[in-house]
Amino acid sequence: MKIAKADVIVTCPGRNFVTLKLTTDDGLTGLGDATLNGRELAVASYLGDHVVPCLIGRDAHRIDDTWHTLYRGAYWRRGPVTMTAIAAVDTALWDLKAKAAGLPLYQLLGGRSRDGVTVYGHANGADMAETLDEVQRFRDMGYKAIRVQSGIPGLASTYGVSKDKLFYEPADAAVPTENLWSTEAYLDFMPKLLDAVRVRFGYDGHILHDVHHRLTPIEAARLGKSLEPYRLFWLEDPVPAENQEAFRILRQHTVTPIAIGEVFNTIWDAKTLIGEHLIDYIRATVVHAGGISHLRRILDFAALHHVRSGCHGATDLSPVCLGASLHLNLAIPNFGVHEYMRHTAETDAVFPHAYSFRDGMLHPGEAPGHGVTLDETAAARFPYKPASLPINRLTDGTLWHW
Numbered sequence: 001m002k003i004a005k006a007d008v009i010v011t012c013p014g015r016n017f018v019t020l021k022l023t024t025d026d027g028l029t030g031l032g033d034a035t036l037n038g039r040e041l042a043v044a045s046y047l048g049d050h051v052v053p054c055l056i057g058r059d060a061h062r063i064d065d066t067w068h069t070l071y072r073g074a075y076w077r078r079g080p081v082t083m084t085a086i087a088a089v090d091t092a093l094w095d096l097k098a099k100a101a102g103l104p105l106y107q108l109l110g111g112r113s114r115d116g117v118t119v120y121g122h123a124n125g126a127d128m129a130e131t132l133d134e135v136q137r138f139r140d141m142g143y144k145a146i147r148v149q150s151g152i153p154g155l156a157s158t159y160g161v162s163k164d165k166l167f168y169e170p171a172d173a174a175v176p177t178e179n180l181w182s183t184e185a186y187l188d189f190m191p192k193l194l195d196a197v198r199v200r201f202g203y204d205g206h207i208l209h210d211v212h213h214r215l216t217p218i219e220a221a222r223l224g225k226s227l228e229p230y231r232l233f234w235l236e237d238p239v240p241a242e243n244q245e246a247f248r249i250l251r252q253h254t255v256t257p258i259a260i261g262e263v264f265n266t267i268w269d270a271k272t273l274i275g276e277h278l279i280d281y282i283r284a285t286v287v288h289a290g291g292i293s294h295l296r297r298i299l300d301f302a303a304l305h306h307v308r309s310g311c312h313g314a315t316d317l318s319p320v321c322l323g324a325s326l327h328l329n330l331a332i333p334n335f336g337v338h339e340y341m342r343h344t345a346e347t348d349a350v351f352p353h354a355y356s357f358r359d360g361m362l363h364p365g366e367a368p369g370h371g372v373t374l375d376e377t378a379a380a381r382f383p384y385k386p387a388s389l390p391i392n393r394l395t396d397g398t399l400w401h402w
């Protein structure tokens, strides 16, 4: 099973996606997601210009050797562009190996460890009343875990609140748009919001919240402490994590569980966080953390430290990433929860898939491989459109973390 052909396919069915398609000399195809939101063409170039020429003629069964060839062979290790490109190759190779075996991917990863992959959806509204109604809607759809984000009194817009409630898309313009942020307004509002959620819905059902890296350690400590009565499943990305040691401060002050890692690209981003038990859930993904092979290593290390999976599953991760991630999360011993932001009908039409949502869970399906395909004729109808993530400023104009 030699790699005969490698194509990089860029398509924009509602948003941009980059996909690597590997074809073997015996006619099998495998797909890997290579989408890095707002930086899509950098990964497409990395793959097309630097990786594809090294793949042709290689034995498609040698997944780990190929991973290390790309990781060590570049000399320049790590980084989101490099690791997303490696992830695409790795995911496509696992897809091929499982198809060659005639098995759904989870069978090669150790088999099923649970009935399905419990997912959380995103309830969000412009204000508290609308947000509470959205929580009701997600409960009605069968979600057992719900992320709650809301507009904040005094701020025109904020992360996680969308016009179209079921489909959230922050990359909204070729040149970044600007948001305004007030930590004070946010910290005053959040306990009131969570209190209202528990008053209306009680304590059955998990509630999550994403801070999107906007606080300092001591501010995050205050937030975590103030939310303790509402028993969050997790508080996500409270602080930017380049400085992993900063999470020690947070940990000293609150027992609210902490999740982080959607922007991590290797184990080195999380070694201290996991090794010192500073977090509870690791959000690294197949597409941005080096594929199935590397994410599995991160999750095994996490298991030693009582850290469970909470993989990123935003709409900018393609159905190929989601499908592959479901197989991995079905198989691992230390599963926590999985994010699920629904893709639009256009995206689903371009990426036909075997996974399905039922009773608050996603099920990867029984198709050989990861079960996600690409309709190239449909993809060709949606050409690439430049789109960037917003930036964020404090009310005095200082550039802040978006």
Ligand code: EZ4
Pocket: 037, 170, 210, 212, 262, 312, 314, 315, 316, 339, 389
């Ligand atoms: O803002 O994936 O938890 N989910 C998130 C996402 C991220 C986007 C950035 O591309 O924080 O919505």
Ligand code: CO
Pocket: 210, 212, 236, 237, 262
């Ligand atoms: Co997030």
